[in-house]
Structures are given as C-alpha cells and as structure tokens.
Amino acid sequence: MSTHPAEPFRIKVVEPIHLIQETEREKALQRAGYNIFGLKSDEVFIDLLTDSGTGAMSQDQWGAMMIGDESYAGARSHQRLSAAMEKIFGFRHFVPTHQGRAAENILCAVTLKEGQYVPSNMHFDTTEGNIRARGGRPTNLVINEAFDNKSDHPFKGNMDLKKLEDFIKQIGPENIPLGMITITNNAGGGQPVSLENLRAVSKIYHSHQIPFFIDACRFAENAYFIKLREPGCENKSTLEIAQEIFSLADGATMSAKKDAIVNIGGFLAVNDSALFEKICNELILREGFITYGGLAGRDLDAIAVGLMEGLNEDYLAYRLGQTAYLVNELKKLGIPVIEPAGGHAVYINAGKMLPQIPQAEFPGQALAVEMYRAGGIRAVEMGSVAFAYPDPDSGEMHFPEMELVRMAIPRRTYTQSHMDYVVNVLKNIDAKKESLSGYRIIKEPKLMRHFTATFESVS
Numbered sequence: 223m224s225t226h227p228a229e230p231f232r233i234k235v236v237e238p239i240h241l242i243q244e245t246e247r248e249k250a251l252q253r254a255g256y257n258i259f260g261l262k263s264d265e266v267f268i269d270l271l272t273d274s275g276t277g278a279m280s281q282d283q284w285g286a287m288m289i290g291d292e293s294y295a296g297a298r299s300h301q302r303l304s305a306a307m308e309k310i311f312g313f314r315h316f317v318p319t320h321q322g323r324a325a326e327n328i329l330c331a332v333t334l335k336e337g338q339y340v341p342s343n344m345h346f347d348t349t350e351g352n353i354r355a356r357g358g359r360p361t362n363l364v365i366n367e368a369f370d371n372k373s374d375h376p377f378k379g380n381m382d383l384k385k386l387e388d389f390i391k392q393i394g395p396e397n398i399p400l401g402m403i404t405i406t407n408n409a410g411g412g413q414p415v416s417l418e419n420l421r422a423v424s425k426i427y428h429s430h431q432i433p434f435f436i437d438a439c440r441f442a443e444n445a446y447f448i449k450l451r452e453p454g455c456e457n458k459s460t461l462e463i464a465q466e467i468f469s470l471a472d473g474a475t476m477s478a479k480k481d482a483i484v485n486i487g488g489f490l491a492v493n494d495s496a497l498f499e500k501i502c503n504e505l506i507l508r509e510g511f512i513t514y515g516g517l518a519g520r521d522l523d524a525i526a527v528g529l530m531e532g533l534n535e536d537y538l539a540y541r542l543g544q545t546a547y548l549v550n551e552l553k554k555l556g557i558p559v560i561e562p563a564g565g566h567a568v569y570i571n572a573g574k575m576l577p578q579i580p581q582a583e584f585p586g587q588a589l590a591v592e593m594y595r596a597g598g599i600r601a602v603e604m605g606s607v608a609f610a611y612p613d614p615d616s617g618e619m620h621f622p623e624m625e626l627v628r629m630a631i632p633r634r635t636y637t638q639s640h641m642d643y644v645v646n647v648l649k650n651i652d653a654k655k656e657s658l659s660g661y662r663i664i665k666e667p668k669l670m671r672h673f674t675a676t677f678e679s680v681s
C-alpha cells in the first residue's frame with residue numbers, strides 16, 4: 223500500500239464540503255465562462271486552485287491573533303514579526319504588505335525604469351505582470367531540465383548560470399536594475415533551487431553590481447528540499463539553511479500566504495537603507511504605515527508564528543510527502559506529471575496528455591474544465607492562457623514551453639483520502655481523454671488574462 227507520512231496534526235475545527243450534482247456543475251461552468259476562477263467556492267468539492275492563503279492555521283496562530291496589537295504605529299505585533307524576520311531572513315529592513323504582489327509592485331516602483339530587464343529562473347505571473355506594468359521586461363533563465371518531464375534533476379528550479387552570464391553581457395548590467403530568483407519555482411513545477419546554485423547566482427549578480435532579490439514564497443519547502451537532496455546539507459536544520467540562503471541576497475519579496483501559512487499577508491525586505499526610504503514612501507502611499515503595511519496587527523502575529531511553523535521538519539516531511547504521493551499515484555496511471563515531485567503542487571502536462579489539442583486551443587484549460595466537470599475539482603491552467611504573450615517588438619505570439627495544469631495543495635487542509643479521490647477522478651478522465659477538445663477565448667483583459675478571461679469550446 224502506498225501512503226505518505228501521517229498528518230502531524232489532529233483536526234479540531236472542520237469545514238464541511240459537498241459535491242454538487244454533475245448537471246449543476248455544468249451550469250456553473252457555463253455561468254463562469256469556462257473559467258474556473260468564476261466558480262463559487264460552494265460549487266467546488268476539492269479546491270486545488272491555489273495553496274495561497276488557503277492553508278489551515280494552527281491553534282498557536284489563532285492564539286497569537288488574540289493578542290494582536292492594533293496600534294497604528296509601533297505595535298507589539300510588529301515587534302514580534304520583526305523578531306521572527308530577524309531570526310530567519312536577517313535583512314536590515316522590512317515592511318509588511320497585504321500580499322506578495324504588493325511587495326512586487328513596490329519593488330518595481332522603486333527600482334525599475336521602462337525598457338529595463340529583470341532576469342530570474344522563472345518569474346511567477348504576478349511578478350511578470352508587475353514588471354511589465356512598469357514597462358520592464360521579465361526574462362526567464364531556468365536550466366533546460368526544467369522543461370524535461372523525464373529528467374530527475376534534483377534541483378530543476380536552478381538558474382542556468384551560463385545563460386545568466388551571457389544575458390548580462392548581452393543586455394549590459396546598466397540595463398538590469400535587479401536580478402531575482404524564485405524559490406521554489408512555482409511557474410516551473412514548484413521545483414527547488416540548490417544552495418550551490420543560489421551561491422553562484424549571488425556571485426554573478428554581485429560581480430556586476432546587480433542587487434539580488436529572492437522571491438521567497440516557498441523558502442521553507444525549498445530549504446527542506448536542500449536538506450533532503452543536497453550533499454553536505456543533511457545535518458543542517460531548515461532554519462540554518464534558510465538563514466544561509468538569505469545571507470546571499472540583498473532583499474526578498476514574500477507572499478506570507480504560502481510558507482507562513484496565513485490567510486493574508488506578505489513583506490518586502492531589503493538591506494539598502496536608501497532604497498528602504500523609497501519603499502516606505504511608496505508603502506505609505508499605497509498600503510499603510512510602515513509598521514502594519516495594509517494588515518491588521520493580528521495578521522502580523524499570525525505571520526510571526528507561521529513563519530517558524532512553516533520551517534518545522536515534521537510538518538515539511540508530511541507536506542512534501544503528500545505532494546509526492548499524488549505524483550506517484552498519477553504516474554502509476556501513466557498520466558504525465560512533472561517529476562520529481564515539487565513542493566506545493568502537482569503539475570500535469572496537459573499538452574502531453576491531450577496531444578490532439580493545439581497550444582492555441584489551450585489543452586490545459588480543457589483539462590482544468592474537465593476536472594471540475596468530472597469531479598468538482600478545481601485546478602488551474604498554467605500554460606498558454608496564463609503565460610502566452612505578444613512580443614513587445616514584433617507582436618508575434620510567444621507560447622510557453624509546457625501546457626500545464628497545476629493542482630496546488632493547501633497546507634494542512636486535505637487528507638490522504640481527498641488525494642485518493644483526486645486520483646480516481648483523473649483516472650476516469652484519462653480513460654476518455656481522446657474525446658476532449660480545446661477552447662477559444664471570447665473576452666480577455668490586457669494583463670493577467672487567466673483570472674478573468676471567458677471561453678467557449680471549439681467543438
């Protein structure tokens with residue numbers, strides 16, 4: 223019997239979920255314009271849309287919320303968060319933000335000019351959107367193994383160091399106001415980045431005087447992968463590994479809705495005091511005062527506790543074990559998934575699973591819609607709907623390397639039997655996959671169209 227580490231918690235509060243009838247699911251899809259973002263949560267049975275802000279907080283986090291200090295300035299909650307930030311990240315300054323993209327927006331506002339480039343292993347869609355919204359050009363330089371389903375490279379999120387060096391030479395460091403890396407690499411399958419790679423990336427950026435920023439959303443999962451997979455790191459704690467990671471960088475953005483296991487929150491951290499002054503001005507204009515940044519005091523306390531819980535190794539063994547379990551069960555059925563298993567999500571290669579649907583007709587969208595229709599499961603397309611874009615110079619459409627569907631697993635929320643249900647639904651879809659057809663877009667906004675675009679079937 224295949225299994226994963228038993229959940230290292232017992233359930234004290236429950237939230238009922240219910241599978242509505244297939245005919246009701248079909249109506250819901252029509253109403254939503256075949257965009258799963260348009261579904262109501264009570265129309266969804268197993269919600270794997272995102273692991274962002276959807277985890278279950280612990281009794282210690284709920285307890286900490288009760289002592290939240292709602293003072294406008296200098297709240298004790300901020301002091302407690304500062305202590306956790308200091309312990310893990312060690313940057314000289316930070317501001318809380320209401321979520322990750324707010325940190326990205328402020329970072330782009332204070333660093334980026336039109337026409338400049340920001341390299342990374344792979345930017346997440348909100349980072350990409352924020353860079354483009356300022357006229358910047360996000361550039362992805364992940365290793366080629368990231369796109370090879372068969373490769374079992376242990377750190378598929380790594381930056382390709384040669385590509386990075388060549389890119390800096392070609393563009394010129396003066397046109398690169400900051401360099402980034404995303405840990406783990408969400409847009410590329412939740413794959414980790416090795417400590418060795420992070421050290422090398424830091425060295426390259428710094429040798430060109432390019433400030434190095436880490437998108438730290440899933441830093442704890444990345445640290446645990448390093449502990450499991452990187453020679454020489456097996457005896458380090460995840461906290462020690464995290465401390466080493468952030469000592470290499472000049473700053474970080476984070477959505478606390480991931481590895482801090484809270485429902486809302488984020489931060490932007492930097493070492494540079496002059497930059498921090500600009501950040502504070504921008505924050506006050508858009509988010510709130512510098513000691514609360516758009517959050518309630520109680521939210522800051524929940525983050526302070528959650529950041530440490532996210533690094534707990536029993537929790538991380540269960541967390542990564544659950545993801546690996548789902549990957550292994552799907553593999554047994556012959557469903558093409560990204561391997562090795564990533565941290566927070568399982569990615570099905572819909573392009574491979576549904577080869578009859580061309581990229582321009584969105585195989586990932588077809589699979590995501592079918593998962594809801596067949597079993598009330600909400601997963602999200604991460605292919606051409608989310609990532610295809612027209613070249614700013616030629617107008618020609620660029621398609622992403624892979625047409626993925628992401629099943630993100632909320633933290634401490636679903637059990638092994640929920641995972642088994644998901645496997646069963648996908649088994650049924652796999653049995654009739656030849657009959658599925660693609661979609662065309664009826665209406666779309668200019669940026670980040672996957673959230674609100676509407677579709678119709680091409681059949």
Ligand SMILES: Cc1ncc(COP(=O)(O)O)c(C=O)c1O
Pocket residue numbers: 274321322323324346348349404408409437439476477478479488
């Ligand atoms: C890698 C990465 N960066 C940034 C973000 C944006 O965070 P938020 O949704 O809190 O704005 C996300 C969210 O999923 C993410 O996965």
